[in-house]
Amino acid sequence: MSLKMRIHDREPIALALRRFKKLLERSGMQKELRKRKHYEKPSELRRRAKLRKEAAIRKARNLGK
Numbered sequence: 001m002s003l004k005m006r007i008h009d010r011e012p013i014a015l016a017l018r019r020f021k022k023l024l025e026r027s028g029m030q031k032e033l034r035k036r037k038h039y040e041k042p043s044e045l046r047r048r049a050k051l052r053k054e055a056a057i058r059k060a061r062n063l064g065k
Helices: 013-027 029-037 041-064
Strands: none
Touching: 013 029
């Protein structure tokens, strides 16, 4: 996946960098890079998913009270 961004004439570099960071975030590339940085065993993936699900349930119960 490649990202292309045009820098406008006389655009400050700080503004262009900010736009680029937003573009990266919206494309999901940063998330993918973090995910691929270290190998994670399938059992660890399932465990983390289960913990996330349980935390969401706990949070929903606490908000209901």
